[in-house]
Amino acid sequence: MQLTTLKKLIFDKNIFAFLKLGKHVDTMYRTSFVTAANSSGVLDFLNQGGKTLEQLQQLLTVDESKKGALSAWLNCGVTLKELSLRDGKYQLKGKLSKHLAKDDNQIAAALFEEAIRYHYDALLSAPQRFCGGQAYQLADQDGQVIAKSSRILEPFVEEAIDWALKTKPTPQSILEVGCGAGQYLVYLRQRLPDSDILAIDYQQDVAEQARQRLKAANILDIAVEHRSFFDLQGEAQFDLITLHNNIYYFNEAEREQVCALALQLLKPGGKLLLTTSCQGGTSAISALNLWFSLSEVGGALPDAQQFQQMLTKAGFSDVAIKRLLPGESYFAFCAVK
Ligand SMILES: C[S@@+](CC[C@H](N)C(=O)[O-])C[C@H]1O[C@@H](n2cnc3c(N)ncnc32)[C@H](O)[C@@H]1O
Known part of the structure; x- marks a missing residue:
């Protein structure tokens, strides 16, 4: 790194401001990934043992053209340390994913999913929704969840x-x-x-x-x-x-x-x-x-x-x-x- 770049970084308040926010952003990434992995059956599947990309592709019925996107999504899980990838197999690694994968925790997992999918969206989109944005319908929630x-x-x-x-x-x-x-x-x-x-x-x-x-x-x-x-x-x-x-x-x-x-x-x-x-x-x-x-x-x-x-x-x-x-x-x- 050039000295001028380092100087710019030291005096750039935005970089420090963002670093302070990093853990909140990570929480958001982690909760989103793990919720989707749980509701799609991926956590349950990995709970039975390590699985290859192809096995996960089959589970989620992912078209060949979207295999790259599936790999990118799983890679997010690996980066967040919720999954590991060893010898070509994905495994459960993080505390949150292991917790949500347990059979005994499925009611708590559904409550977690309700918060992440519906409450999070309501908090995020409320200002637009006050001003003529679409009102939620019953179909916006998964009745079974x-x-x-x-x-x-x-x-x-x-x-x-x-x-x-x-x-x-x-x-x-x-x-x-x-x-x-x-x-x-x-x-x-x-x-x-x-x-x-x-x-x-x-x-x-x-x-x-x-x-x-x-x-x-x-x-x-x-x-x-x-x-x-x-x-x-x-x-x-x-x-x-x-x-x-x-x-x-x-x-x-x-x-x-x-x-x-x-x-x-x-x-x-x-x-x-x-x-x-x-x-x-x-x-x-x-x-x-x-x-x-x-x-x-x-x-x-x-x-x-x-x-x-x-x-x-x-x-x-x-x-x-x-x-x-x-x-x-x-x-x-x-x-x-
Ligand atoms: C949050 S769930 C609660 C389910 C259950 N009573 C419980 O406490 O676990 C609300 C339920 O009310 C049902 N519901 C809403 N409006 C209804 C109506 N007009 N007639 C019958 N059921 C209705 C929904 O379909 C949904 O299953």
Whole structure:
């Protein structure tokens, strides 16, 4: 290097400024690479042992003309030390990729993917989206990833279900709205072996995922229908209606309709149990709030107090609220018709 170049570098503030940012840039590269490697099945494949470029090409069904791009992508993983390349075989090397590849960590991995794919994009594109940019649609999220990531809340939702079932009478007919991967249907069936349970979900692939989940648990008496809550009409027929982690898929006006429809479908004395993240949470909940604020799917997360009032205004009595996660804005609402 010439002395003049070295002098320029020493006095160039931008170079030092960039060096200070280097670790943040690396984090961004690392998280992007590892997320894509996990969701495409590459981490799982490499977890079984080293693989050649050709084997990875086959796994990802990469056309011969794109083999160079695949190699460039894998090389990023090697540079980031998430992969190694020895004797022509790629292997898992980094702590993050090994962590995400583990079978036991797949719910956490889905949550990580949700943050990297959707929350990151919302934070990055928000200023354009405020000014006429396209609003997010339901199809912008992979329903199966969301259904899986939502499972991180399982212990808290199960606590909410126990809370709602504490007071008699025991519900005989139950409707679960937006059942996702179906894990709460399994829990409900364990808690109430004799009840009639109907589940619905708006997304076909997610409804299918719930059916598979029930089948795997050998539960064959819960129907999972692919339909919207608003398609259900008719008489008061349920003792309990549950909505977990989906009220923000409905906009403000629709939330009033959800409450009115739930009230219509519940028998006198029946209960509505709803769990949701609310305004005022930590970074993950704030980013979730941003995504839904920028979407056409629903709207911002509810304010807990205002939502409680909305239920009362809709005609419910005894509207109780319970914080499920200490220090986090995650609540259950239980309201009686
Ligand atoms: C974040 S997921 C939560 C899934 C599940 N309840 C859980 O807690 O794991 C929200 C689910 O609500 C469903 N959903 C959204 N709007 C709906 C509607 N109008 N009718 C039925 N399901 C709906 C979505 O398809 C999605 O599967």
